[in-house]
Structure formats: structure tokens, C-alpha cells
Amino acid sequence: MIDRRAAQRRDNGVTKKLYVKTYGCQMNVYDSARMAEVLAAHGYAATGTPEDADLVILNTCHIREKAAEKVYSELGRLNRIKQARRMAGQAMMLAVGGCVGQAEGEELLRRAPFVDLVMGPQNYHRLPDLLRRAEARATVDTEFPSESKFDHLPEVGGGAAADHGVSAFLTIQEGCDRFCTFCVVPYTRGAEYSRPPEDVEREARRLIALGAREITLLGQNVNAYHGAGEGGEMSLAGLIHRLAELDGLKRLRYTTSHPRDLSADLIAAHGDVARLMPFLHLPVQSGSDRILKAMNRQHTADDYRRLIEKLRRARPDIALSSDFITGFPGETEAEFEATLALAREIDFAQAFSFKYSARPGTPAADSPDQLGDEIKSARLAALQTILARSQAAFNATMVGRTLEVLFERPGRHANQLLGRSAYGQWVHAEMPGDYRGRCADILITEAHTNSLAGQPALRHAAAEAQAAPGAFEERPPA
Numbered sequence: 001m002i003d004r005r006a007a008q009r010r011d012n013g014v015t016k017k018l019y020v021k022t023y024g025c026q027m028n029v030y031d032s033a034r035m036a037e038v039l040a041a042h043g044y045a046a047t048g049t050p051e052d053a054d055l056v057i058l059n060t061c062h063i064r065e066k067a068a069e070k071v072y073s074e075l076g077r078l079n080r081i082k083q084a085r086r087m088a089g090q091a092m093m094l095a096v097g098g099c100v101g102q103a104e105g106e107e108l109l110r111r112a113p114f115v116d117l118v119m120g121p122q123n124y125h126r127l128p129d130l131l132r133r134a135e136a137r138a139t140v141d142t143e144f145p146s147e148s149k150f151d152h153l154p155e156v157g158g159g160a161a162a163d164h165g166v167s168a169f170l171t172i173q174e175g176c177d178r179f180c181t182f183c184v185v186p187y188t189r190g191a192e193y194s195r196p197p198e199d200v201e202r203e204a205r206r207l208i209a210l211g212a213r214e215i216t217l218l219g220q221n222v223n224a225y226h227g228a229g230e231g232g233e234m235s236l237a238g239l240i241h242r243l244a245e246l247d248g249l250k251r252l253r254y255t256t257s258h259p260r261d262l263s264a265d266l267i268a269a270h271g272d273v274a275r276l277m278p279f280l281h282l283p284v285q286s287g288s289d290r291i292l293k294a295m296n297r298q299h300t301a302d303d304y305r306r307l308i309e310k311l312r313r314a315r316p317d318i319a320l321s322s323d324f325i326t327g328f329p330g331e332t333e334a335e336f337e338a339t340l341a342l343a344r345e346i347d348f349a350q351a352f353s354f355k356y357s358a359r360p361g362t363p364a365a366d367s368p369d370q371l372g373d374e375i376k377s378a379r380l381a382a383l384q385t386i387l388a389r390s391q392a393a394f395n396a397t398m399v400g401r402t403l404e405v406l407f408e409r410p411g412r413h414a415n416q417l418l419g420r421s422a423y424g425q426w427v428h429a430e431m432p433g434d435y436r437g438r439c440a441d442i443l444i445t446e447a448h449t450n451s452l453a454g455q456p457a458l459r460h461a462a463a464e465a466q467a468a469p470g471a472f473e474e475r476p477p478a
């Protein structure tokens, strides 16, 4: 249906309201911020509720069935809001982006005919045009365009629509050529693409100018990064060395990595680049070689162990995180035990674990050896017990230590701020001032499952040595 009022308001330059709901991974968080920026240039300002939004975008995740199904229940809820607004004489456009949009396309419109626009993650730069088309009739754009969205999106921070924060995400690589047999990403995000290093650096500088002190470089398989630049092709390690030189930046991280693409220069960078944080998310998925092979992971459990050893040699305090899948088709009890053994052995600081979810179109979904939900759940619970113990033990070792914390935002109590340690743990502390965007040494006094608490380290020292005021001043860059 033609929404003439909305078109009119746009043409009159009246501000319209945009509500974006984000599901899934950090790449979607980054994309949502960029969509808000594209639309800010077209008169949209963010709102916190769908009830007063002229445009609602769901930025969706297709990685597991549960995540995808959530989208449909949310769409039902939004349709009720849309109808209520219509009764009140107000229009609402409903758009679905992200990987569900890409994977389902026209099918989504069949299941939810009240949706105005369905688009894939590669088409956000076309949003204003797509919305214009969707005002006339329901539109689907899941084409993989020949142009890169990154070349056509406005500069980051454009229109001041999105708050990128003290800790910002920067997508440097998208898509994946690895084709793990359980994973939809190669189909929803397409072939691997690396942004040129010059573009990445320009965006990093812009983020720093907007207040970022920590940047997490994002990619579905980020360590496969190979951006073609002025000086030839650059690896992720090269890019990290380059970005670590930027004034004002305190910390760099990258995620998510594939063990097969963890090159020697990247491991070395963990030892050489002080601003590269001693934390790595390196999914292993399983501890069984047969299952790893069936998953097409292209490495063995021992290859993974060797990588961890090398990383620890390069950076002895590196903390490790991983992803696991339980109940992959055909997984035997003994094969699952191999996963438990690996989980016990590595001392992960953090880990995410999931029941295998058969995704349409992926090779593993066609396996005749699918396991029942009960086995998958029981195995998940057993694995999570070990991983939770490991995380708690890691956090407990922090008590009594002094950690450098980069503060990001206010906590729940007065004067309390929330920041992250180098290992990515959330740390609460009462601070003697607004330390957002600044680092301070915090003596850790409590460890919880998902966070730590502490106090400025020099408060202790102050009692003894009467440290001069200003002792908590921002440190020079590492």
C-alpha cells in the first residue's frame, strides 16, 4: 500500500522515527548502526520503542533455528502494533534485514505478508531506495550486489545517528569461504570479502575521533582477512600493526577466527603488539577428529592444541574463548567425551556452546544420522558444567590482582562505572570521577560468574604512600 503520508513527510524534511532491533552476532550490531546512519541522512531519528516508529527494522540472525523462529514471533507482535497505528491514522513500515531476510526472501513475505521490505545484509546502502519502492509495494532484495556496501555507506558517525561508544566494532571482512557443514553463513553472507586497509584505517580514525578507545575488528572469518591495499595485499597481522599506531587508540581486538587461518604472523602479533588485547575467541566446535572432519573444519583436535600452545608461548597471559556444538549428526558418546576432555584441558576463560541445529541448505542437515533433542540437551548440559567451572576458575584467579580497566559506561549504583579488563571481563568499580573512555588500574576484590568487581588500586596505596591527587590520571597509550 502506498504510504503517501510518510513520503510527504520525507519530502517536507520532517523527522521520522526509526526503531531497529538487532539479533545475533556483533556484525549485526555494526550493521544496525550503519543502517541508522544511512537513514539519518534521510530524516530518520532513532526511537526506543516500536509503538512510535514510522519504520521498524529487524536485523535478524539465521545461525540456529531458535534464532530464526524468534523473528516470526516478533513480527507477529509488530504487526499488532502496526495495525493499532493504522487505526490511529499513522503508518508504520516494517522491514526485515539480516540473515533471515537473506535466507528466506520471498518466503518471508508469504509467511508474514504484512512485511513491507525484506533485504539481505549486503544491501543496506540501498535502503533509502528500497524504502521508496516498498512504499508502493512489498519489496524483496536479496541479490548479492556487484558493488560493496562499504563503498556506498555514508562515513561512520554520519548524521550522528549511532553511538559507536568507547568500545566500537569495525567490520573489516564479511562472508566466508570455509563451508563448515553445519553453517549457513557462506550462504547468507556470501563469499569472503576483505575491505581495503586504507578504508579500514579511515574508519578507525573516524571512530577514534568519535570517542572510541577500543576497536574490535569484525569478520565472520576475520583472520582470513587479506585486504588489497596500496602496498599490495595485507594480512590481519599487518592490519593490526598498522592500526595499533593510531593516536588515541588504546586497545584492539578481533573476532571471530578460524583455527586454520591463524597464521604465524598473527600469533606473533599477540607477542609484539601491546595494544592487541590478550584474549582470543577461537572456536573449536568439537574435540573429536572424526566429527571435526565431518564438520569440514580442516583441522584436528591436536592441531588446535598446538595453536593454543603457540599462542601461549607468544603471549603467556592470553585468555581463550571458544564455541562448541553438541550433538552434531552421528556424534557418538566417545566422540562427545573427546570434546569434554578438550574442554577440561584447555582452561577456557569463556565459551559458548550450542545444540546442533539443522539448517536448511547446509550439508549436515541432510545427514541421516540426526540425533534426538534429548541427547543434544544432555550433552550440552554436561559440557556447560565444565565450561562454567572453567570460567569461574579463571575469574577467581583475578581476585587480588590489579587489572587495567577501560571504562565504558555508568553502572547501576551512584559513582559506579562499568568497564572491561584486557581479558574482556566486565568490571564494576566506584570511581572518583567520570572515567568513561579512560583506563585505570583496578584492584579486583570480587569475582562473579560473568563479571568482576574492584576498586581503584591506588586507593590502597594512597593510604600507605599518600599518593598525590591525580594519581588515577589517564595513562599514556600503551
Ligand code: 5AD
Pocket: 063, 064, 182, 183, 184, 283, 285, 323, 324, 325, 354, 355, 356, 357, 358, 359
Ligand atoms: N547449530 C548449532 N550451532 C551452530 N553454530 C553455527 N551453526 C550452527 C548450527 N547449525 C555455532 C558455531 C559457531 C557459532 C557462531 O554458532 O559454534 O561458531
Ligand code: SF4
Pocket: 176, 177, 178, 179, 180, 183, 184, 185, 186, 220, 221, 258
Ligand atoms: Fe560458518 Fe565460521 Fe565455518 Fe565460516 S568458518 S562456515 S562462518 S562456522
